Amino acid sequence: MVVRDIYAHIAGIDIVRAGQGEFYVLEDNLRVPSGVSYMLENRKMMMRLFPDLFSRNRVAPVAHYPDLLLDALRAAAPEGSDNPGIVVLTPGMYNSAYFEHAFLAQQMGVELVEGQDLFVENDYVYMRTTQGPQRVDVIYRRLDDDFLDPLVFRPDSTLGVPGLISAYRAGNVSLCNAVGTGIADDKSIYPYVPDMIRFYLGEEPILKNVPTWMCRKADDLKHVLDHLPELVVKETHGAGGYGMLVGPASSAAEIEAFRAALVANPDKYIAQPTLALSTCPTYVEAGIAPRHIDLRPFVLSGHDVRMVPGGLTRVALREGSLVVNSSQGGGTKDTWVLER
Amino acid sequence: MLSRTADHLFWMARYTERAENTARMLDANYQLSLLPQSDEYAELGWRAMLSISELSGVYAAGHQGMKSRDVIDFMARDASNPSSIVNCLRAARENTRAVRSSTNSELWESLNTTWLECQRLLAGGILERDPYEFFEWVKFRSHLSRGVQLGTLVKDDAFWFMRLGTFIERADNTARILDVKFEMLEQRADTSAQPFDYYHWTAVLRSVSGFEVYRKVYRDVITPERVAGLLILYGDWPRSLAASIAEVEQLIGRVAYGRASETARLAAQLSAELRDGRIQNILKGGLHAYLVDFLARVNDLASRISRDFLVPLAPPKPATQTQSGESQTQTQSGESQTQTAGVAVR
Numbered sequence: 278m279v280v281r282d283i284y285a286h287i288a289g290i291d292i293v294r295a296g297q298g299e300f301y302v303l304e305d306n307l308r309v310p311s312g313v314s315y316m317l318e319n320r321k322m323m324m325r326l327f328p329d330l331f332s333r334n335r336v337a338p339v340a341h342y343p344d345l346l347l348d349a350l351r352a353a354a355p356e357g358s359d360n361p362g363i364v365v366l367t368p369g370m371y372n373s374a375y376f377e378h379a380f381l382a383q384q385m386g387v388e389l390v391e392g393q394d395l396f397v398e399n400d401y402v403y404m405r406t407t408q409g410p411q412r413v414d415v416i417y418r419r420l421d422d423d424f425l426d427p428l429v430f431r432p433d434s435t436l437g438v439p440g441l442i443s444a445y446r447a448g449n450v451s452l453c454n455a456v457g458t459g460i461a462d463d464k465s466i467y468p469y470v471p472d473m474i475r476f477y478l479g480e481e482p483i484l485k486n487v488p489t490w491m492c493r494k495a496d497d498l499k500h501v502l503d504h505l506p507e508l509v510v511k512e513t514h515g516a517g518g519y520g521m522l523v524g525p526a527s528s529a530a531e532i533e534a535f536r537a538a539l540v541a542n543p544d545k546y547i548a549q550p551t552l553a554l555s556t557c558p559t560y561v562e563a564g565i566a567p568r569h570i571d572l573r574p575f576v577l578s579g580h581d582v583r584m585v586p587g588g589l590t591r592v593a594l595r596e597g598s599l600v601v602n603s604s605q606g607g608g609t610k611d612t613w614v615l616e617r
Numbered sequence: 618m619l620s621r622t623a624d625h626l627f628w629m630a631r632y633t634e635r636a637e638n639t640a641r642m643l644d645a646n647y648q649l650s651l652l653p654q655s656d657e658y659a660e661l662g663w664r665a666m667l668s669i670s671e672l673s674g675v676y677a678a679g680h681q682g683m684k685s686r687d688v689i690d691f692m693a694r695d696a697s698n699p700s701s702i703v704n705c706l707r708a709a710r711e712n713t714r715a716v717r718s719s720t721n722s723e724l725w726e727s728l729n730t731t732w733l734e735c736q737r738l739l740a741g742g743i744l745e746r747d748p749y750e751f752f753e754w755v756k757f758r759s760h761l762s763r764g765v766q767l768g769t770l771v772k773d774d775a776f777w778f779m780r781l782g783t784f785i786e787r788a789d790n791t792a793r794i795l796d797v798k799f800e801m802l803e804q805r806a807d808t809s810a811q812p813f814d815y816y817h818w819t820a821v822l823r824s825v826s827g828f829e830v831y832r833k834v835y836r837d838v839i840t841p842e843r844v845a846g847l848l849i850l851y852g853d854w855p856r857s858l859a860a861s862i863a864e865v866e867q868l869i870g871r872v873a874y875g876r877a878s879e880t881a882r883l884a885a886q887l888s889a890e891l892r893d894g895r896i897q898n899i900l901k902g903g904l905h906a907y908l909v910d911f912l913a914r915v916n917d918l919a920s921r922i923s924r925d926f927l928v929p930l931a932p933p934k935p936a937t938q939t940q941s942g943e944s945q946t947q948t949q950s951g952e953s954q955t956q957t958a959g960v961a962v963r
Contacts (some may be wrong), residue, residue, distance in 0.1 A: 370715045381632040393928075394621050405620040407774055407926040408874050 281357070281579075284455040286349050287417075289313075289589075290578040292484065295552035298582060301487045303571060304467060308459035311587040312609070313575050314377035318385075319611040320393035320587070326355055335584035335616040342575070345583050346417075350385075352579030354414045354449040360412035363387045364404060366395070368420050368436045378419050392420075397440030400447040415451045416441075422456050423589050425582050437599040464547045465491055483542035488550060492543040501548040502539065505532050508548045509599070510539065518602030526597065557610065559592055569593045571601050572612065623778040624927035629728070630782030631764075636705035638790035642666060642797070643692050643810055644752040644823030650685045652816055661801055663688040669797040670928055671889045672698060688899035689748055692738050701754055706735050709762075714904075727765050731758040774872055781868045781922065788861035788915050794824055795848045796908040802841070818844050825856045846896035856904035858911065865918065877925035880918065885913055943952040 289310025291303040320339055324331055347363070356363035367378035369391050382389035394404050395413060403410035418425065424434040426441040444450045460466060468489040471482045490497035490508075501508060510522040522535040539546055556567035574588035590610040591601035601607040646666055650659045660683040667673045667688065675698055680687050694703040710732040735755075737863045743751045763783070770776045802814075816841045822828040827847055834851065835843050837838050852859040866888040869881050899907050923929055 336651060379718040388622075389718055390623065394619055407618050407620055407623045407778070409870060409876065431685050 279455050280451050283353065283578050284579050285344070285458050285461070286353055286453040288571045288578070289292060290576060291571055291573050293487075293552060293571045294555040298555075301552070302470070302484045303338075303487060304464065305461050306469065307454060307461040308330045310573070310575065311374045311377055312573060312591075312603075313342060313423065315609045316381045316575070316585075316589045316612065317380075319609055323611040334613070337616050338615040339585040339587040342585045345577050346381065346583065347385040347387070347564070349577040349579030349583070350417055350453055355448055355451055358412075359412040362404075362412050363417065364390045364395075364414045365415050366390055366392070366416050366418040366420055366590055367537070368424070372419075375420065381417075387417075392424075392435065395438040395441070397438060397444050398486050400440070400444045400449050400462050402438070402444050402450045407424070413450060415453060422459060425452070427455065435471055444471060453528055462516065463513055464489075464515070465493070468547070485551065485556045490548045492539055492546040492548060493579065497548075498539065498543045501546075505536060505539075507551060510535055510546055510548045511550050512545055513547060516543070518520050518600045518605040518607075521600070523551065523599055526599070551599070556594060557590070559594070559608075559610075561594060561596075566596070568596070569599050570610065587612045607611065618721070618774045620927050622719045623774065624711040624923070626775055626779045627782035627922070627927055629709050631786040632705040632709040632712065632729070632785050633759050633762050634786040635700060635790065636702045636709065637756055638787070638794065639670075639692055639700065639702050639705065640755035640759075641671075641824040641826075642790075642794055643678075644691055644749065645794075645820040647685065647689065647748055647752075648823070649816065649820045659683075659685070659927040665797045665801045666692075668802065669793045670700060672700065675699075685717075686745075690744060693744055693748075703735060703739070704756075706732050706758075722767055722937040723769050724762065724765050727758075727762050731762070734758075777868050777871045778926070781865065783870070784861045784864040784868065784913060785919050785922070786858060788858055788865065789912060789919075790864050791848055791856055791861065792908050792911050792915070793823055794821065795845060796905060796912075798931040799841070799845075799904050799908075813915055814841075815839060822847075827854065827856065829887065830854050841946055842896055842900060845900065848892050849899065850891060850896060852892060859888075859894075862888045869922070872926060877921070880921040883914070884918055885919070887911075887918070892922065 287310060288390055289306040289312065291306065292300055293303045294300050294438070316339060330336075330588060350363050351361055354363075361401050364387055365378055365382040365385075367375060367389055369375065372378070379389055388394075390403065390404055395402055395416075396405065397403075398410075402413040402416070404413050420436055422548075423430045424436045426437050426439060426443075427434045428439050429442040430437070434455040441452075442448070442456070445452055445456070467487065471486055474480055474482045490500055492510075493500045501510065504524075505522075506524045506527075508522075508524045510524070512520040515521060521578075522531065524532065527535075554569040554571065557570045558565050559568040561568070570590050570592045572588050572590050577583045590612040591603070592608045592610055593599060593601045594606055594608050603609070643666075646662050649662055653693075663685065664673070667676050670692075672692075676688070676691055678695060679695070682693065691698055692701055698703065698704065710728045713720060713728050717719045735758075738751060738754065738833045745756075766776065766779055770779075798817065801816075804922050818841060819828055821844060822831050822839070825848060829845075830851075831844070831847055833841065834847060836856075837843070845852065847857065849858045851857045852863060854860060862884065864885040865880075869877065869884050873881055
């Protein structure tokens with residue numbers, strides 16, 4: 278149904294190191310993972326500020342990411358388009374990730390479009406240019422499914438393109454990532470990923486999952502309620518560090534509020550042990566101090582699966598905090614992979 | 618290039634040019650208002666300026682009387698006036714921000730700095746202290762932005778659409794500046810004030826940077842006919858109607874790639890009329906009537922340019938919505954509304 282059978286052309290896998298130094302996959306981001314521009318800009322800044330560090334260490338470069346991304350997007354083009362028209366679809370300049378959308382479009386040399394720039398005719402997608410309509414074959418969309426096409430999803434969406442899904446069904450345009458990939462971001466899908474790897478690939482997962490209690494199961498819910506002050510509880514649809522409880526860092530009142538929510542709506546929640554996340558020396562107001570981090574490498578799937586040796590390291594800037602999301606005041610760090 | 622991108626660049630240039638011309642117009646009127654004269658006549662100057670800018674209604678809604686300070690304040694920084702200098706500079710900056718990746722960082726930096734600096738200057742009381750200095754500053758920043766365009770940008774469609782915006786706006790504004798003064802003369806009961814006319818017409822010339830040009834071209838005393846001739850027909854001088862429309866004609870040719878033949882034809886026709894025009898013939902039918910017709914034709918060209926290449930004017934009002942995605946909020950851009958609001962004014 279989709280070109281090369283690839284649904285998630287761009288994936289961002291959040292990885293943490295905990296306890297004795299073992300790595301865990303914390304969550305998968307297959308809908309519209311963001312943050313790669315920080316990886317690129319952080320590196321550029323570090324090279325400018327600390328050139329001597331780079332001359333003393335063999336740091337593997339990451340600056341070719343946009344090139345790999347362009348290659349993956351070209352590989353997603355429907356058959357028959359030799360020189361595919363590729364665009365980045367953004368919700369617009371008021372989106373918090375707009376900088377990244379503009380940055381990637383510019384780095385790849387493709388147009389940055391909004392929904393109003395595109396239209397569909399006879400199941401083909403075109404963009405409005407000063408020289409008339411121009412065919413679009415691949416859309417790197419930074420817009421959630423719900424807003425893509427008002428004829429199919431939210432009818433009040435002015436960010437999308439009427440008829441887009443019809444063109445997509447006809448196989449005349451590729452969406453990267455495909456519609457529906459966001460299901461993998463759902464935290465109640467996450468516990469099944471190791472089983473999926475075993476079933477579909479016949480392999481053992483290399484990276485562990487964090488043990489997860491699914492509150493919709495009665496036994497799991499009971500365990501979670503009994504151990505609430507020790508656990509991290511997350512909404513299954515949550516993102517951005519919103520709507521979560523970090524037991525050990527919460528007041529009795531916060532814990533009781535979550536207990537009530539859990540009992541009322543167990544389906545909406547999962548729980549995990551509070552991991553002792555690794556830390557990294559971080560420059561904060563008080564000087565250099567340890568702060569918790571996680572790592573999001575970006576995985577591109579086109580002709581083959583490719584990554585740049587690096588990723589987005591997110592850091593919780595507040596002392597003791599385990600929440601690294603930028604929407605919760607988290608920061609980012611340059612991430613090095615050293616070549617031998 | 619993307620129509621919306623071209624549209625933003627076109628409007629960026631228009632707003633920059635409009636800010637400059639508003640500063641020029643205010644400057645001329647301000648200088649005039651300092652001359653010894655009756656209060657009625659001083660008010661007439663401001664009234665005519667507001668009327669020709671189609672802003673009398675907006676002004677009347679928030680003000681009583683026609684004090685220089687009030688009008689300058691209204692035209693320079695009033696948020697309710699969509700064509701105030703502050704709103705123009707903001708719109709220029711916002712339009713560039715929307716398409717940052719399609720211009721270069723020097724242009725963005727210059728417009729962004731202008732916007733930030735403008736707020737700082739106004740907060741520091743520059744309008745109360747020295748309006749002249751503020752008007753000079755606005756002109757200078759416009760020169761700077763144009764200099765960055767000419768000195769650093771690739772000569773591609775993006776650049777041509779910017780230029781198109783500049784000259785459409787300039788043709789419109791110069792025509793209005795000229796019209797405002799002729800209207801004042803016609804409204805004035807006392808026609809005997811000859812020496813005053815000298816200051817009146819030099820103010821017009823200075824407001825379009827044309828005083829020295831006038832001296833060079835005519836080497837003669839200042840008369841309304843010659844002033845009109847210079848502003849309308851003198852094609853070698855870049856602020857004249859003839860020069861602006863000649864640029865518009867050429868620029869449409871550059872971006873059309875064989876399309877938009879009717880728009881190109883109309884521009885060529887208007888340009889030819891200005892090239893071959895005689896000021897005596899124009900004055901015979903009445904200058905005001907001529908300028909009203911000219912403004913309508915420029916406005917028509919601007920709408921045609923929007924329809925043929927850019928985002929058609931007055932799009933359906935987009936609803937605002939938010940969505941929580943992966944730590945991001947998606948909001949409908951309100952840019953096109955900002956632009957059309959600007960168009961409706963002039």
